[in-house]
């Protein structure tokens with residue numbers, strides 16, 4: 633039985649090369665890494681939950697110990713259901729810290745038996761965010777350095793539908 637399970641939660645609207653970098657690092661540390669895609673309706677995502685799951689699953693298909701699972705419940709409950717010992721989060725810059733500290737502290741309060749661990753991405757990904765990538769793609773900019781070709785195509789299709 634696999635015992636070192638981690639959940640890497642986020643909105644992944646859409647998944648970026650920065651997320652991928654973190655998943656690659658996380659997958660080498662745990663027996664199983666569950667990429668938890670939050671419904672995050674409050675964030676008004678561009679892609680539906682099913683689209684975000686599908687994009688991520690296609691991009692991550694070569695990792696044998698990575699599973700993509702959507703959720704629309706409390707992260708604390710999701711991590712417990714997945715039998716995770718760890719919640720994995722990325723820290724790109726000092727500006728991420730305050731929010732992440734709050735999230736980790738709240739989750740420790742809700743689920744004291746699950747630890748939050750942080751990894752930093754490779755430097756070239758430290759300034760990437762899904763919002764910036766969406767904005768660049770919406771204005772026909774080049775996002776090939778920041779997103780997988782599958783995501784680039786999905787962004788093109790999404791913005792073409794909207795025109």
Ligand code: COA
Nearest residue numbers: 641642643644650651654670706707722738760761762763
């Ligand atoms: N590389 C590139 N970008 C990254 C990144 C990385 N390694 N890590 C994070 N980001 C970016 C994301 O693209 C996102 O950018 P955006 O805001 O421009 O879209 C931003 O950083 C933060 O996003 P993300 O890591 O996806 O987190 P989130 O804030 O969207 O989601 C949840 C946080 C899902 C973990 C949190 O909202 C949650 O737990 N939701 C479930 C409900 C719940 O339990 N709420 C109570 C929590 S105590």
